Amino acid sequence: MRCRLAARADIDAVAVVHHETTTGLLNPVAEIAETARAAKVAVVVDGISSFGAEELALAGSGIDFLVCSSNKCLQGLPGAAFVLISPRGADRVAEVPPSSVYLDLGGYLGGAASGSVPFTPAIPALSSLDAALGELLARGPADHRLRYAERAAVLDAVLEGLGLEPIVASEHRSRTVRAIPLPRGVDYEDLHAALKRDGYVIYAGQGPLAAEIFRVCCMGTLELDTLRAFGDRLAAALDREPAPA
Numbered sequence: 233m234r235c236r237l238a239a240r241a242d243i244d245a246v247a248v249v250h251h252e253t254t255t256g257l258l259n260p261v262a263e264i265a266e267t268a269r270a271a272k273v274a275v276v277v278d279g280i281s282s283f284g285a286e287e288l289a290l291a292g293s294g295i296d297f298l299v300c301s302s303n304k305c306l307q308g309l310p311g312a313a314f315v316l317i318s319p320r321g322a323d324r325v326a327e328v329p330p331s332s333v334y335l336d337l338g339g340y341l342g343g344a345a346s347g348s349v350p351f352t353p354a355i356p357a358l359s360s361l362d363a364a365l366g367e368l369l370a371r372g373p374a375d376h377r378l379r380y381a382e383r384a385a386v387l388d389a390v391l392e393g394l395g396l397e398p399i400v401a402s403e404h405r406s407r408t409v410r411a412i413p414l415p416r417g418v419d420y421e422d423l424h425a426a427l428k429r430d431g432y433v434i435y436a437g438q439g440p441l442a443a444e445i446f447r448v449c450c451m452g453t454l455e456l457d458t459l460r461a462f463g464d465r466l467a468a469a470l471d472r473e474p475a476p477a
C-alpha cells in the first residue's frame with residue numbers, strides 16, 4: 233500500500249472503518265494509519281462502533297479524523313456524532329471549502345474555538361452522552377474496555393459450546409459483534425422470532441449475507457449472566473445441547 237500511495241499524488245486521504253459492524257471484523261487501523269502517515273496522506277477512521285470498546289492509541293498514530301457517535305460503545309442515547317481531529321487534520325479542514333451547510337467541520341471548529349455551536353445542538357443526546365462519559369471516566373477507559381472483552385469472551389464461549397463458529401477468525405474479532413453462519417435448515421426469521429419471544433433480539437446479515445448469517449451483539453450494560461441465559465435460549469431455539477460457558 234505504501235508505494236502505491238506514495239506514487240499517487242491524487243490520493244488525498246485514506247478512509248477506513250475500524251470495526252465492521254456487519255461482520256464483527258476489526259481492521260488493522262494502526263498499521264494502515266502508520267503507512268498513510270509515512271506517505272503524508274490524511275487518515276479518516278469510522279470509529280462509530282469501536283470507540284470506547286476497542287484499543288486504539290491516537291497520539292502519533294497518523295489518524296487525523298476519528299468519527300464517533302454517542303450511542304454504541306459509549307452507551308449514550310443516539311443522536312449525536314463527534315469527530316476527534318489531529319492538528320494536521322484541523323489545518324486540512326481550514327483549506328477545504330465546505331460542501332454542505334450543516335456538515336461543515338470548519339464551522340463547528342470555529343464555533344468551538346469561541347465556545348459556541350453553529351446550530352441548535354441535540355441537547356438530550358448530548359446531555360446523555362455527557363452522563364455516559366462521566367460514568368465511563370469514573371470507572372476508567374481501561375475498565376470499560378475490559379468489561380467489553382469479558383462479555384465477548386463469554387459470548388464466544390457460549391457460541392463455541394453450541395458448536396457455532398463465527399465467520400471472523402478469533403484474532404480479528406471485535407469485543408461486541410459476532411456474525412455466525414445460519415446452521416443448515418435454520419431460517420433466520422424463525423430464529424429471530426423464537427428468541428424475541430424469550431426477550432432477546434438478534435440481527436440479520438446485511439446485503440448478500442442476509443440468508444447466510446445472523447449477528448449477535450453485546451453492546452451496552454449487559455450482565456454476563458444475561459449472555460449465558462441468551463445462550464440457553466439460543467440452544468433451545470436451535471434444538472442443541474448447551475455446554476456450560
Ligand SMILES: *Cc1c(COP(=O)(O)O)cnc(C)c1O
Nearest residue numbers: 249251252253278280281301310
Ligand atoms: C452504526 C454505524 C454507523 C452509523 O451510525 P448511526 O449512528 O447509526 O448513524 C456507521 N458506521 C459504523 C461502523 C456503524 O457501526
